Amino acid sequence: MKHIAGIIRHAEQHCKARGARLTVKRKQVLAGLIQSDKALSAYELIDFCKKQYGESIPAMSVYRILEFLENELLVHKLNLANKYVACAHISCDHAHDVPQFLICGKCSKVKEISVKPSTIADLQITVQETGFKLISPQLEMNCLCNDCLAQVALQSRENIQ
Numbered sequence: 001m002k003h004i005a006g007i008i009r010h011a012e013q014h015c016k017a018r019g020a021r022l023t024v025k026r027k028q029v030l031a032g033l034i035q036s037d038k039a040l041s042a043y044e045l046i047d048f049c050k051k052q053y054g055e056s057i058p059a060m061s062v063y064r065i066l067e068f069l070e071n072e073l074l075v076h077k078l079n080l081a082n083k084y085v086a087c088a089h090i091s092c093d094h095a096h097d098v099p100q101f102l103i104c105g106k107c108s109k110v111k112e113i114s115v116k117p118s119t120i121a122d123l124q125i126t127v128q129e130t131g132f133k134l135i136s137p138q139l140e141m142n143c144l145c146n147d148c149l150a151q152v153a154l155q156s157r158e159n160i161q
Contacts, residue, residue, distance in 0.1 A: 004034050010091045011074050020072055028053050029065045030086065033075055038108045039083035042066060078103070078110070080140050088112035098137050104145040106152075115139070 011030060012022045022030070032048035033040060040048070042062040049055045049062075057065075066084055069075040075084050078101060085101070089112075097114035104110075120137045127134045144152070 004031055007034055007086075007090050011072075014074070014090070015072055018072065020068070025049075025055070025057055025061065026065050026068060028055060029057075029062060030069055030074060033069075033084055033086035034090075036085075037110070039078050039081055039085045039103070039110045041081075041083045045084075076101070076112070076138070078140055079136075079138070081108075085110050085112065100139045100141065102141050102143045102145075104148055105142050106144060106148040109145045109147075111145075 008022075008027050008031060012027070015022045028049050029045050032045050032052070036048075042059055045062050045066075046057055046059060049057050066075065066077070070077055070084075073087060074090055075086055076099060077084050081103070087099070089099075097116055098120045100113050100115050102111045102113060115137075123137070124134045
């Protein structure tokens, strides 16, 4: 819990430096995303806040909070799943590469990785050459995490025996 409090404090300082305020409800929603290793929907965050803080936050408020957190670069929206994850780099003070997301198709665990801007620039050129315009460089890749991969391998061995 100490780790989460430190991340929240850093996020609060980040917002303050940008002229924004991280309210109590915003902190609660952000804490839910930080604690989860999976992407969460607005409704899952409503349930989290109800269980964790006894707070009933209306869906529209959660969506506004998520939009605020996304604009402040504290969370990312996974467009394919319509869910959100906390930015893996909230506590960093340096510029970041373009975030990409590995999403386990079995357990829904999400891992944020970075792709070099030069790779995205090459991709953008290829997209333009084919007659399209890249709107967002964010990639969401369907994967299997190591835990699920090991589970699949174990089940395969059991089925063979």
